[in-house]
Structure formats: C-alpha cells, structure tokens
Amino acid sequence: MISRTILTTGLGLFTATALSGCLTSTTNPDLAQLINDSITGIEALGTAQPSPMPTSSSATYTGAAIMQVGADNFDDVQRVFGGVANLQANFTSAGGSVSGEITNIVGAENVSTSALNTAIYSGSVEQIEDIVGAFTPATGSLDITDGVITGSTYRANISGEFEHEGDTFAYGGDGGGYFQGTDAEGMKFYGDTRIDSEGKQMTVTENGASRQGMVYVNALAD
Numbered sequence: 001m002i003s004r005t006i007l008t009t010g011l012g013l014f015t016a017t018a019l020s021g022c023l024t025s026t027t028n029p030d031l032a033q034l035i036n037d038s039i040t041g042i043e044a045l046g047t048a049q050p051s052p053m054p055t056s057s058s059a060t061y062t063g064a065a066i067m068q069v070g071a072d073n074f075d076d077v078q079r080v081f082g083g084v085a086n087l088q089a090n091f092t093s094a095g096g097s098v099s100g101e102i103t104n105i106v107g108a109e110n111v112s113t114s115a116l117n118t119a120i121y122s123g124s125v126e127q128i129e130d131i132v133g134a135f136t137p138a139t140g141s142l143d144i145t146d147g148v149i150t151g152s153t154y155r156a157n158i159s160g161e162f163e164h165e166g167d168t169f170a171y172g173g174d175g176g177g178y179f180q181g182t183d184a185e186g187m188k189f190y191g192d193t194r195i196d197s198e199g200k201q202m203t204v205t206e207n208g209a210s211r212q213g214m215v216y217v218n219a220l221a222d
Contacts, residue, residue, distance in 0.1 A: 003099070004160055006183075010049070011054050011159055014197070015122075019198050026133055026187055028165070031082050031083075031084075031104075031106065031135070031206055032125050032126075032128040032129035032132050032133065034063070034064045034084065035064040035066070035120070035168070036125045036126055037062045037064075037080065037123075037130070037220075038056060038062075038063035038218040038219060038220060039064075039120065039218055040053075041043070041179060041186065041218075041220045042186045042188070042218045042220065045180045045181035045186050046181075047180075048180070048181060048182050049152040049165055049178060049179060049181075050128075050152055050179050050180075050181065050182055050183060051182075052148075053089055053091060053095075053149070053151065053152055053184065054091035055092060055093045056091065056092065056093070057091050058086070058089065058090045058140070058209065059089050059090065059091070059184065059185050059221050060086065060087070060088050060221070060222045061085075061086070061087040061088070061089070061100075061110065061186070061219035061220060061222065062081075062084070062085070062086055062219055062220065062222055063085045063087075063217055063218045063219025063220055064082065064084070064085065064217070064218060064219075065082065065083045065084070065085040065102045065142075065215060065216070065217045066081070066082055066092050066106075066215075066216050066217075067080070067082075067083070067105075067213060067214065067215045067216075068078040068080050068081075068113060068213055068214055069081070069204055069206060069211050069213040070210070070211065070212060070213065071100075071195065071211070071212065072212055073192075073193070073212045073213070073214065076112055076113055076114050077110050077111065077112055077113070077167075078107060078111055078113050079107060079108070079109050079111065080107060080111040080116065080135075081105050081106065081107035081135070081138065081164070082105070082106055082107070082132055082135060083102045083104050083105040083106070083141075083142075083187070084102070084103055084104040085100060085101075085102050085217040085219050086100055086219075087099070087144065087189065087217070087219050088100055088148075089102030089145060089149065089150070089154075089179070089184070089187065092201065093149075094162035095148065095149040095150050096149040096156075097146075097147055097148065097149065098142065098147025098148075098149060098154045098156050098177075098187075099143075099144060099145055099147060099156075100144040100189075101141055101142065101143050101144065101154040101160075102141060102142040102144070102160075102194065102215075102217070103141045104133035105137075105138040105141065105192070106132070106136060106137050106138060107135050107138055107164050108134055108135045108136065109165070115131060115198075116128075116131050116132075119131055127138055136164070136165065137164075138162040138163060139162060139163050139164075140160065140161050140162025140163055141160055141162060142158060142159070142160040142161075142162070142171055143158070143209075144156050144157070144158055144161045144175075144189060145157045145158075148190065152174065152178050152184075153177070153178040153179075154176055154177060154178070154179075154180070154200075155175075155176040155198070155200060156174060156175060156176060156177075156215065157172075157174045158171050158172070158173065158174065158175050158191050158202055158215065159172055159174070160173060160195045160218065163164055167190055167206055167207055168175060168203070168206070168207055168208075169204065169211075170205045170208075171191075171203065171215075172202070172203040172206070173191070173193075173200075173201050173202040173203040173206055174200050174201070174202065175178065175189060175190050175191030175192070175202050175215065176189070176190065176198070176200050177190055178216070179191040179213075184199060184212075184221070185220065185221045186218070186220050186221065188216070188217060188218055188219070188220065188221050189215070189216070189217040189219075190214065190216050190217070191214060191215040191216075192213075192214045193212045193213055193214065194212075195210070201216070202215065
C-alpha cells in the first residue's frame with residue numbers, strides 16, 4: 001500500500017485507526033472525488049521535485065484542501081473542513097510567486113480524524129464520501145497571498161474567514177509548501193498553528209478565541 005502523507009500524523013487528522021462509524025449522506029460526492037484524485041495524483045508524481053524549476057512560465061493548480069480546528073491538534077475528534085483549492089504559480093529566473101484561494105468550504109463538528117485517515121489511506125472514494133458527505137456548507141473563503149518561491153519551495157501568507165453553523169473562523173499568519181514532479185506538475189501547501197523550523201506559523205480563531213489547527217492542500221496542474 002502506498003502511504004499517503006496528507007497531514008502530519010502527530011496532528012491526529014490522518015492517523016490510522018479503525019473506523020468507528022459512518023455517515024451515509026451524499027451531499028458532497030464531488031469533494032470526496034477531488035480529495036481522492038488530488039492525493040493519488042500527487043502520489044503518482046513520486047518523490048521527485050522539479051530540477052531545474054521553470055523560469056519563465058505560469059501554471060494553475062486545482063486540488064483539495066483539508067482543515068482541522070480544535071482545542072488541541074492531537075485530539076482525535078475535531079471540527080474538520082474541506083474545500084476546493086485553486087492556486088497559481090508564476091515562475092521567473094529569480095524564483096517567482098504563488099497565490100490562490102480556498103473556496104466551496106464545507107465542514108462538520110465532531111469528526112473522527114482517525115476514521116477520515118482510514119478512508120484516505122486504505123479506503124475508496126465511497127468511504128471518503130461516507131464521512132465528508134454529511135459536511136454542511138460554510139460561507140466565506142481563505143486566500144493564499146504573497147507567496148515567494150525559493151528553489152522548489154515557497155512561503156506564503158494565509159488569510160480570510162468563513163462562517164459555519166453560526167461560528168466564525170478567521171485565519172492569519174503564514175505557511176508554505178513545495179512543488180512536486182520533474183516538471184512541477186503538482187504542489188502542496190500547508191499551514192500549522194505550531195511554529196515550524198523555518199519560523200512559519202498560522203493563526204486560527206473561532207469566534208475570536210484562539211484555536212489550534214492546520215490546513216493542508218494537494219493540487220495538480222490544470
């Protein structure tokens with residue numbers, strides 16, 4: 001079985017344990033397919049990163065975003081959101097820039113992140129749909145801006161807010177990612193409320209109160 005490194009295992013969003021129960025709504029079948037396609041597409045590119053990077057072109061990427069919000073990133077049960085990520089990279093000889101947005105956000109409270117992990121790692125589109133199919137719509141979006149490409153990696157800001165079931169979630173700070181595939185056919189973005197080794201740190205609030213969380217995007221060139 002190919003390991004799908006969608007979110008850091010330590011965060012609990014995609015740690016593998018037995019599925020404790022399934023929802024059977026078919027509200028978001030397109031999201032389930034997008035999650036599966038973006039993950040398997042990134043996997044198919046292998047571990048190679050582009051070398052050399054493109055230096056005089058632009059590319060757009062589409063994929064799935066997964067977000068979790070909670071009191072502690074290590075808790076199994078979290079509020080989980082999914083959405084559509086549209087990113088653009090402008091490559092130059094000096095590196096280039098990245099921008100984009102996460103839209104069509106849906107979510108649910110009390111999601112077992114280990115169950116979602118099981119569906120992602122070893123399940124089917126239908127099993128992913130068993131979980132995300134019950135997610136309800138949010139209003140609002142997130143922006144990824146001011147991304148600066150250095151080599152095959154980049155650092156970018158994340159901002160914006162959305163409302164879900166009467167609660168408002170606001171994002172700030174920065175994250176980053178990298179391009180994948182010999183011709184930069186794929187890219188990833190990640191944001192985490194825990195500061196990383198490069199000093200990147202995302203912020204999340206729920207109704208003005210600080211929360212822990214993360215964002216992770218897998219996207220493929222259009």
